[in-house]
Each structure stands twice: as C-alpha cells, then as structure tokens.
Amino acid sequence: MIGVIDYGLGNLRSVVGALGKLGASAELVATPQAVARADKLILPGVGAFGRGINNLRERGLDAVIRDRVLTAGIPILGICLGMQLLASQSSEFGQHPGLDLIPGDVTRLTSDATGERVPHVGWNTIRQIEFSRLLQGVSENAYFYHVHSFHFRPKDETAAVAECTHGHAFCTVVEKGHIFGAQFHPEKSQRQGLQVLTNYLAL
Amino acid sequence: MTALSKRIVTVLTFNNGVLFRTKLFHPDYRYTLNFVDAWSVDEIVVLDVTRQGGTGAKEFHDAIGGFASRCFVPLAAGGGIRTLDDVARFLDSGADKIVINTGALQRPSLITEIAESYGSQCVVLSIDAKQTADGGYEVYADAGSMPTGRRPREWAQEAEQLGAGEILITSIDRDGSLEGYDLNLSSQVAEAVGIPVLALGGCGSWAHMQDLFSNTSVDAACTQNIYHFTETSIRSAKSFLSKRGVAIRTE
Numbered sequence: 001m002i003g004v005i006d007y008g009l010g011n012l013r014s015v016v017g018a019l020g021k022l023g024a025s026a027e028l029v030a031t032p033q034a035v036a037r038a039d040k041l042i043l044p045g046v047g048a049f050g051r052g053i054n055n056l057r058e059r060g061l062d063a064v065i066r067d068r069v070l071t072a073g074i075p076i077l078g079i080c081l082g083m084q085l086l087a088s089q090s091s092e093f094g095q096h097p098g099l100d101l102i103p104g105d106v107t108r109l110t111s112d113a114t115g116e117r118v119p120h121v122g123w124n125t126i127r128q129i130e131f132s133r134l135l136q137g138v139s140e141n142a143y144f145y146h147v148h149s150f151h152f153r154p155k156d157e158t159a160a161v162a163e164c165t166h167g168h169a170f171c172t173v174v175e176k177g178h179i180f181g182a183q184f185h186p187e188k189s190q191r192q193g194l195q196v197l198t199n200y201l202a203l
Numbered sequence: 204m205t206a207l208s209k210r211i212v213t214v215l216t217f218n219n220g221v222l223f224r225t226k227l228f229h230p231d232y233r234y235t236l237n238f239v240d241a242w243s244v245d246e247i248v249v250l251d252v253t254r255q256g257g258t259g260a261k262e263f264h265d266a267i268g269g270f271a272s273r274c275f276v277p278l279a280a281g282g283g284i285r286t287l288d289d290v291a292r293f294l295d296s297g298a299d300k301i302v303i304n305t306g307a308l309q310r311p312s313l314i315t316e317i318a319e320s321y322g323s324q325c326v327v328l329s330i331d332a333k334q335t336a337d338g339g340y341e342v343y344a345d346a347g348s349m350p351t352g353r354r355p356r357e358w359a360q361e362a363e364q365l366g367a368g369e370i371l372i373t374s375i376d377r378d379g380s381l382e383g384y385d386l387n388l389s390s391q392v393a394e395a396v397g398i399p400v401l402a403l404g405g406c407g408s409w410a411h412m413q414d415l416f417s418n419t420s421v422d423a424a425c426t427q428n429i430y431h432f433t434e435t436s437i438r439s440a441k442s443f444l445s446k447r448g449v450a451i452r453t454e
Contacts, residue, residue, distance in 0.1 A: 047322035
C-alpha cells in the first residue's frame with residue numbers, strides 16, 4: 001500500500017487521483033499506525049515549512065516517518081513542501097528543524113539580480129545532472145509545474161540529481177538511496193509528471 | 204539553461220450550475236465540459252458567477268472534482284468566497300488555488316487569512332477593471348456591477364503586500380469582445396507587482412496572445428472562448444507562439 005501522508009496541508013486529492021490513474025492502491029495515512037502499515041510513503045504538501053513540520057509533530061508522524069524510512073528502509077517521495085521537509089532545517093519565517101532525512105537546508109529563492117518573479121509559479125524545464133531512478137524515461141528538457149518561494153540545498157551535492165533555473169539554478173529533484181524529493185508537482189505535470197510517479201511506484 | 208514557460212490558461216464560468224461563456228460579464232453561450240483539452244492546457248480556472256440566491260453550488264463543486272480527477276494540471280477555483288470555511292470547501296472539492304475578488308474588496312484581510320492558512324501560492328486575487336473617462340481604470344466588485352473607486356495597480360500592490368500569490372487581471376470592456384487583451388491594463392498591473400500576473404478578457408486569436416507576451420511581462424494568457432479549447436486548438440496556439448519565440452510548454 002502506498003501511504004499518502006495526510007497532515008492537514010494542501011490538496012491531497014490530486015496526488016491520490018494520479019496514483020489511482022496509474023493503478024496503484026493508495027491510501028491517505030493520518031496516524032502513526034497507518035503510516036507504519038505503508039510499504040511506500042508519499043509526503044505531499046503546500047504552504048509554509050513551520051506549519052508543515054508542526055502539523056507532522058502534533059500528529060506524532062515525524063518520528064514514525066523517520067523510523068520507517070531510516071530503520072525499515074521504506075522509500076519516501078516528498079513533493080514540493082514535502083521535499084523541503086526532508087531537509088535538516090529551513091529559514092522560512094524563522095528557523096525550523098526538518099525531518100533531516102537528507103542533510104541540507106531550505107532557503108529563499110533570490111531573484112533580486114534578475115528581477116524574476118517570486119514565488120516561482122508555472123511550468124519550467126528541468127535538467128538532469130546525476131543518475132536518477134525517479135527520472136527514468138523523462139524527456140530531456142521536459143516541463144514540470146513548480147510553485148514555491150524556497151528551495152532545498154542538499155549538503156551532499158550528488159544528492160541533487162536535477163536542477164531548474166529561476167533567477168539562479170536550484171535543486172528540483174533530490175535523491176539519496178530510497179529517499180526522493182521533487183520540488184515540482186508530478187501530479188500536476190501531465191504526462192511527464194505521471195512518468196515520475198510511475199517510476200516511484202515501480203521501485 | 205531553463206526557462207519558465209508562459210502559461211495558456213482556460214477559464215470556465217458557471218452560472219446556476221451551468222457552464223457559460225460570457226460577454227461583457229453576462230452569460231452568453233452555453234457549452235459542455237468535454238471540450239477541455241486536458242493534455243495541452245497549462246492550468247484551469249473555474250469560477251462560479253451565480254448571483255446571490257442562485258442555485259447550482261453542488262453542480263459547480265462536482266465540476267471542480269471532475270477536473271481534479273481527470274486533469275493533471277493546476278486547478279484554481281472561485282466565486283462567492285468570503286470566509287476560510289468557503290476556502291476549505293473549495294479545496295476539499297479538489298482546487299489547488301483559490302480565486303477571490305469581491306470578498307477581498309469587502310474585507311482585504313481575507314487575503315492574509317488564506318495566505319497564512321494555506322500559503323500565498325493558494326491565493327489568486329482576481330481584479331475586474333473597467334476603463335474610466337480619463338483613460339485610467341477602476342476596479343469593480345460584484346461581478347463587474349459595483350464601482351469601488353480603487354485603481355487596479357494600487358489594489359494589486361496592496362494585495363501582494365497582504366499575501367496574494369498571483370493576480371488575475373480582467374478587462375470588463377474586452378470580455379467576450381475578441382478584440383485582443385487590454386495591453387495597457389495588463390502591463391500596468393504586471394509592472395506594479397513582483398508576483399505572477401494572469402490576463403483575461405478579449406482574446407480572439409493566437410496573435411492576441413503573442414501581443415500580450417511580447418508587449419507585457421504578464422505570465423499567463425487566459426482564454427474563455429470555446430474555439431480556443433477544442434481538441435487541437437490549445438496545441439495549435441502553442442505551436443503558433445513557440446514558432447514566434449514565446450517560451451511555451453509543448454509536448
């Protein structure tokens with residue numbers, strides 16, 4: 001069972017809908033017990049980092065996610081805010097610790113020099129820079145739907161497997177062993193996005 | 204080098220639960236949901252323009268749910284939103300973003316409330332503007348029926364400060380006219396803010412989209428007219444724009 005973690009943030013329906021279209025059996029998991037039953041996890045989410053990590057903590061989900069991913073080796077895919085929550089910490093509206101599944105920090109996109117609009121909203125091309133299991137079969141220069149103001153900087157640069165440019169280059173896909181994150185929304189990125197989810201389901 | 208694509212956005216308006224094209228902000232032409240090209244469009248906006256006391260709320264929410272499960276693109280929805288409870292209902296139906304207009308004019312703090320609860324990316328402020336005798340523009344509330352004395356530029360800037368994530372600027376005068384976007388209005392608003400701006404009203408040809416993208420820094424061209432969303436038309440618009448050097452997502 002694919003567990004889509006429900007921690008009270010954002011539109012989970014489209015993630016579950018996309019997984020359903022791909023024939024996966026996906027369930028919303030909102031309790032530690034339910035998270036522990038999943039063979040594979042997806043951490044979606046939009047909104048602010050502080051609220052995201054607090055919601056996970058209040059529901060007792062942070063510890064069980066860490067335990068399942070780090071001890072039991074269950075794969076996890078973080079999407080958008082969910083990717084950022086994989087990091088050690090974020091500086092969005094104050095300092096907040098993250099799940100620390102991939103060491104690194106989350107900082108604001110800087111666009112002062114180029115005048116790009118922030119938040120970065122819309123379809124942008126990504127470029128693969130390291131081998132990636134998540135991006136198998138994805139076309140070169142494929143467009144993905146991004147909507148965010150902050151970005152993940154993994155400490156280990158080889159974990160940044162794909163980047164995108166908005167004002168400056170930033171990591172848009174992070175991958176370390178069985179831990180994955182996409183800054184864009186695969187569930188909102190048409191065929192190329194469904195390919196990413198297909199790859200995750202096939203792991 | 205990567206480049207942020209300009210967006211082609213389909214806007215669908217519902218009145219009493221029925222999908223209509225509008226002209227000068229009045230329902231004009233009825234059609235069905237099946238024409239939306241779910242693969243080429245970059246984003247879908249659905250608006251309930253039913254006047255107070257009207258019906259069709261259930262049909263409207265069912266339509267949002269239908270798009271959410273069939274179309275793997277961002278979905279924005281709005282119409283009559285006044286409170287966070289309204290917002291929650293729209294999000295539960297499957298919307299990714301909330302479009303607010305009159306509710307924010309009546310109570311600007313609504314923008315901040317939504318941004319704080321769901322993030323700025325969730326708040327699209329829709330501004331309906333009409334040209335004034337002196338060549339400027341005025342913001343209208345209540346589906347274009349109520350002058351507010353506000354100027355679209357200043358209202359867009361205030362909304363950005365309050366936490367809006369995107370601005371949808373609509374020319375009431377051009378609605379349904381097929382005469383092209385109001386480039387002056389679109390440009391004024393796009394230059395006034397640092398958040399993405401979507402323009403609506405007047406698109407009658409692919410060249411109008413090109414005019415919009417070449418002459419303004421607007422991020423998205425919105426269109427409401429049926430022949431823009433038949434099975435191949437968005438693809439054809441994109442191919443037209445792409446050949447003319449506009450950064451556009453094609454598959």
